[in-house]
Amino acid sequence: MLLVCVLTLPAAIVHPVSSASQPTPYDLVIRNARVIDGSGKPAFKADIAIKDGRIARLGKIKASEARQAIDAQGQIVAPGFIDVHTHVESIYSLPAAENFIRMGVTSLITGNCGTSTTDVAQFLGRLKEIPITVNLGTLIAHGSVRRKVMGLDDRAPTPDELKQMEAVVEQGMKDGAVGLSTGLIYVPGIYAKTDEIVALAKVAAHYGGLYATHMRNEGEFVADAIKESIQIGEQAGLPVEISHFKISNRKLWGQSPMTIGLVQAARTRGLRVTVDQYAYTASSTSLDSRLPAWLRAGGFEAAKKRLAEPGTRERVVAEMTEGLSRSGFKDYDYAVVASYEPDQSFNGKSIARITKEVTGKTDVQSQIEQIVKMYEAGGAGMIYHGMDENDVQRIMKEPFTMIASDSGVRQADESVPHPRGYGNNARVLGHYVRELKLISLEDAVRKMTSLPAQTFGLSDRGFVREGFAADLVIFDKNKIIDRATYDNPHQFPAGFSYVLVNGEVVLLGDQLTAARPGVALLGHGYQSLKNATQ
Ligand SMILES: [Zn+2]
Numbered sequence: 001m002l003l004v005c006v007l008t009l010p011a012a013i014v015h016p017v018s019s020a021s022q023p024t025p026y027d028l029v030i031r032n033a034r035v036i037d038g039s040g041k042p043a044f045k046a047d048i049a050i051k052d053g054r055i056a057r058l059g060k061i062k063a064s065e066a067r068q069a070i071d072a073q074g075q076i077v078a079p080g081f082i083d084v085h086t087h088v089e090s091i092y093s094l095p096a097a098e099n100f101i102r103m104g105v106t107s108l109i110t111g112n113c114g115t116s117t118t119d120v121a122q123f124l125g126r127l128k129e130i131p132i133t134v135n136l137g138t139l140i141a142h143g144s145v146r147r148k149v150m151g152l153d154d155r156a157p158t159p160d161e162l163k164q165m166e167a168v169v170e171q172g173m174k175d176g177a178v179g180l181s182t183g184l185i186y187v188p189g190i191y192a193k194t195d196e197i198v199a200l201a202k203v204a205a206h207y208g209g210l211y212a213t214h215m216r217n218e219g220e221f222v223a224d225a226i227k228e229s230i231q232i233g234e235q236a237g238l239p240v241e242i243s244h245f246k247i248s249n250r251k252l253w254g255q256s257p258m259t260i261g262l263v264q265a266a267r268t269r270g271l272r273v274t275v276d277q278y279a280y281t282a283s284s285t286s287l288d289s290r291l292p293a294w295l296r297a298g299g300f301e302a303a304k305k306r307l308a309e310p311g312t313r314e315r316v317v318a319e320m321t322e323g324l325s326r327s328g329f330k331d332y333d334y335a336v337v338a339s340y341e342p343d344q345s346f347n348g349k350s351i352a353r354i355t356k357e358v359t360g361k362t363d364v365q366s367q368i369e370q371i372v373k374m375y376e377a378g379g380a381g382m383i384y385h386g387m388d389e390n391d392v393q394r395i396m397k398e399p400f401t402m403i404a405s406d407s408g409v410r411q412a413d414e415s416v417p418h419p420r421g422y423g424n425n426a427r428v429l430g431h432y433v434r435e436l437k438l439i440s441l442e443d444a445v446r447k448m449t450s451l452p453a454q455t456f457g458l459s460d461r462g463f464v465r466e467g468f469a470a471d472l473v474i475f476d477k478n479k480i481i482d483r484a485t486y487d488n489p490h491q492f493p494a495g496f497s498y499v500l501v502n503g504e505v506v507l508l509g510d511q512l513t514a515a516r517p518g519v520a521l522l523g524h525g526y527q528s529l530k531n532a533t534q
Helices: 120-128 142-150 159-174 194-206 222-236 256-268 300-308 312-327 351-359 364-376 389-397 420-435 441-448 450-455 524-533
Strands: 026-035 044-051 054-059 066-071 076-079 081-083 105-110 135-138 179-183 210-214 240-242 273-277 283-286 335-339 381-384 401-403 472-475 496-501 504-508
Touching (some): 026 472, 076 081, 120 135, 142 159, 142 194, 194 210, 222 240, 273 389, 351 364, 420 441
Parallel strands (some): 179 210
Antiparallel strands (some): 026 044, 044 054, 283 381, 335 381
């Protein structure tokens, strides 16, 4: 017996169309959809049938052919967005990953910027005990591997230490990591020379991984840093992904044709180089990334000891004053606190403002002293308003640029984080596509789906195609928009009506469902070992 729904229901409702006793070929059908399939080609009209978590058929499909139906009339259906630049090592404590689901993201790659688990099997294995909404993959990170083997020392590894690091990377790749990441502004990645990274990248290359890098410099020496990244890819023989591609030195604003040109030249030579980007002119990272590398050698306790020695503070202030002047910013007004544990009233205020409130002073030296004090008290999460909108737009238009948030899993109303963790994808689709017409909707979707899937080796995701995983988002292209702002970041975007992960509905209108269908995204190393033992 068919239970055809005749009631007028709210827009976001999954209609049960047949009883369980009636066998139907499909689990779910999405009808009347305008499909943007992820390839970049124009939208087309089709129904989508889902069976066992996969897209079973595209075409004309009757509601009665499935147990449930979604009417997507007037809406876009696209592949679930794949966010390849995240920091979600803590995802098992917030398994709903609500901020990601509510911006249409169905797959995450974590372990970026040099920090990851060093036990990939254990990390991804926890999925069996703690189910999550999203699919999850990880990189194996150079900084974490280096820390495990040689602590936070500012020196080159011995041959034996390098062998140990290679072994940790190798195990991570065998256990399913999708590549190697670095964070070359952070301790201890900052102490590694190029040859050390090439050696570890060769291991990742052997297992089919890529090299994802938070480069040594994104400001004054950004060109050198891009060249180093490309050199590592060419010497180790693997694709290069430059993370959160940007120019953060004010004096170099407008130079993105030059930085893009370096990437294009390497691509012309045959190297696979891609970049990712979030759709904002501010970045976000720790406060200590402003402090000199020599001060931070050996870690936080060692730095505190150094600061207690005579002359250290003066040297830090002198170097940072000089560095600020070279960066083109007149003071630390561009640096805003996102989270500061010892005094949460600092959250949302700039270093310039905090310094004025605490000391009454407005000079740069006093601001640097305030930064050092906050570092000694445990540090802070920061937002840096350091980019030029024209550079952001120019980078977004490049065909090799994908959209990624650089965010963690967010807890509602905790601190004042960067809004990208709530709004990134919706901002691209609403602001840059609809309002500014900077890129087409189809191209924007490609940058969030097939491009990241192909770059990171996720061979059955990123397209609306028969046989592919049924990770899907349904949204209204006329309504989609981000609502998170710098002042008020804990705001979900508007315009999404459904999000499906592996065929299960995880977002239904305004509501998250209880479904936790996320699976581990395993790299080529794991897959080839599995195939070899079958
Ligand atoms: Zn980073």
